[in-house]
Amino acid sequence: MRSRHLLGLEGMPAEDINLILDTAISFKEVLSRRIPKVPTLRGMTIVNLFYEPSTRTRISFELAEKRLSADTVNFSASGSSVSKGETLKDTLQNIEAMKIDMVVIRHSAAGSPHYLTTCCQSIVINAGDGAHEHPTQGLLDIFTMREKYGKIDGLKVVIVGDIKHSRVARSNIWGLLTLGAKVSVCGPPTLLPVEMEKFGIKVFDDLDEALDGVDIVNVLRLQRERQQSGLLPSLREYSRYWGITKERLGKLNENFTIMHPGPMNRGVEISSEVAEGTYSVILPQVTNGVAIRMAVLYLLSGGSRKDPTTGGKVDE
Amino acid sequence: MPKDTTVRIMNEKSIALALTRISHEIIERNKGTDNIVIIGIRTRGAILAERLAENLSKIGKVALPVGVIDITLYRDDVQDKLDQPVVQKTDLLFDIVDKVVVLVDDVIYTGRTIRAALDAIIDFGRPRAIQLAVLIDRGHRELPIGPDFIGKVVPTSRNERVEVHLIEQDGVDEVIIDRSGRGGV
Numbered sequence: 014m015r016s017r018h019l020l021g022l023e024g025m026p027a028e029d030i031n032l033i034l035d036t037a038i039s040f041k042e043v044l045s046r047r048i049p050k051v052p053t054l055r056g057m058t059i060v061n062l063f064y065e066p067s068t069r070t071r072i073s074f075e076l077a078e079k080r081l082s083a084d085t086v087n088f089s090a091s092g093s094s095v096s097k098g099e100t101l102k103d104t105l106q107n108i109e110a111m112k113i114d115m116v117v118i119r120h121s122a123a124g125s126p127h128y129l130t131t132c133c134q135s136i137v138i139n140a141g142d143g144a145h146e147h148p149t150q151g152l153l154d155i156f157t158m159r160e161k162y163g164k165i166d167g168l169k170v171v172i173v174g175d176i177k178h179s180r181v182a183r184s185n186i187w188g189l190l191t192l193g194a195k196v197s198v199c200g201p202p203t204l205l206p207v208e209m210e211k212f213g214i215k216v217f218d219d220l221d222e223a224l225d226g227v228d229i230v231n232v233l234r235l236q237r238e239r240q241q242s243g244l245l246p247s248l249r250e251y252s253r254y255w256g257i258t259k260e261r262l263g264k265l266n267e268n269f270t271i272m273h274p275g276p277m278n279r280g281v282e283i284s285s286e287v288a289e290g291t292y293s294v295i296l297p298q299v300t301n302g303v304a305i306r307m308a309v310l311y312l313l314s315g316g317s318r319k320d321p322t323t324g325g326k327v328d329e
Numbered sequence: 330m331p332k333d334t335t336v337r338i339m340n341e342k343s344i345a346l347a348l349t350r351i352s353h354e355i356i357e358r359n360k361g362t363d364n365i366v367i368i369g370i371r372t373r374g375a376i377l378a379e380r381l382a383e384n385l386s387k388i389g390k391v392a393l394p395v396g397v398i399d400i401t402l403y404r405d406d407v408q409d410k411l412d413q414p415v416v417q418k419t420d421l422l423f424d425i426v427d428k429v430v431v432l433v434d435d436v437i438y439t440g441r442t443i444r445a446a447l448d449a450i451i452d453f454g455r456p457r458a459i460q461l462a463v464l465i466d467r468g469h470r471e472l473p474i475g476p477d478f479i480g481k482v483v484p485t486s487r488n489e490r491v492e493v494h495l496i497e498q499d500g501v502d503e504v505i506i507d508r509s510g511r512g513g514v
Contacts, residue, residue: 051402
């Protein structure tokens with residue numbers, strides 16, 4: 014791995030992405046064993062710093078850490094000293110003073126993982142920062158696609174929904190473009206960022222046009238809180254124009270796949286029938302998430318053991 | 330590498346003979362091939378495991394299960410290295426509970442690889458016994474681990490390098506010692 018931290022997929026070289034994906038294949042095998050656990054990260058302490066609610070990502074990271082025999086500590090902002098006004102930097106420096114090796118952080122402010130790398134010694138993994146990136150979700154989506162199609166190069170992927178506020182969309186886009194997929198996005202014009210075409214991405218506001226000849230549809234969760242901000246007329250209208258229903262699937266390529274990062278709003282962005290179709294890989298995505306996070310933790314742990322003579326860490 | 334620093338200590342014929350002898354020793358020790366499974370350590374141990382299994386199947390007239398383990402995740406130096414070793418796949422498609430596992434590697438040196446392999450195997454179940462077969466024993470053990478079946482004992486110094494080359498991986502069957510002072514297995 015070229016980088017000491019995992020902050021995002023933007024700018025990550027294809028070799029590094031492929032190394033993570035290949036390593037995850039081995040960890041998926043580990044997860045299928047009678048004892049799905051290996052002693053690799055024994056003695057390492059990892060803090061899961063979650064400033065935003067999360068079920069999947071948090072449990073997935075925690076399981077990945079435990080499957081690798083690391084010690085884990087969980088932190089959620091509610092009920093902590095954050096409510097007493099402590100800053101992010103102070104919180105982390107205090108936790109770090111208790112001798113930890115890695116930090117997994119989820120925060121509503123874009124760039125907070127990057128900021129932490131400037132004021133702490135630990136290895137930082139971004140578990141979602143604002144509307145910026147969610148790199149492990151991007152990696153597990155790409156892993157799931159590669160598992161089914163054998164390659165990413167040339168695959169046609171459309172991401173549907175609230176692109177503007179979606180970190181999942183951004184991580185998917187960067188990773189998929191690096192590996193040679195053809196990416197398009199589709200959603201209400203108010204929820205599409207401007208100038209996406211500059212990156213070689215096709216932009217649609219008409220769903221039927223967007224689905225034409227596509228292999229994979231990655232359906233994003235509609236963040237209901239956006240409705241209040243005037244960007245959407247109503248959930249019903251959204252569902253009618255951009256919801257993925259069985260009737261819409263006819264335009265897709267044969268052997269198509271439906272993905273969703275969860276949590277789903279059934280009947281809004283995706284119908285129950287589609288979510289549970291044989292072409293849906295929504296639950297395999299969750300399974301693969303643990304393997305991907307194990308691969309990331311393993312690959313970043315290199316050189317992390319403290320030098321007992323100096324008490325410091327091995328430098329990059 | 331300069332040619333004069335390397336010595337070839339085994340060739341295709343002597344490797345084949347050693348593997349044949351080990352096969353017979355395995356059968357003698359276990360009074361047949363019942364209950365035996367063969368597990369090779371990636372990469373070259375896995376190749377030797379295939380060859381041993383083939384020998385044993387010929388002698389015992391039954392095909393034996395062969396598996397491959399990758400011990401990277403069980404190493405005791407993972408967090409010391411800056412670049413993580415590549416994790417490869419473990420393939421154990423059979424049950425090892427109550428079986429006699431013959432663990433195969435190309436070279437035994439410090440014994441740390443075997444320690445890692447033992448931990449890995451035991452995570453898959455509780456075998457009745459684990460026996461160790463190696464092509465080369467070069468000494469310098471750092472752990473109380475010893476092979477049950479040995480192709481050739483080769484006294485070496487720590488700064489010599491023993492390299493096993495096998496047709497499937499390297500295009501040639503041979504064992505060479507490199508005395509240029511780079512050390513390692």
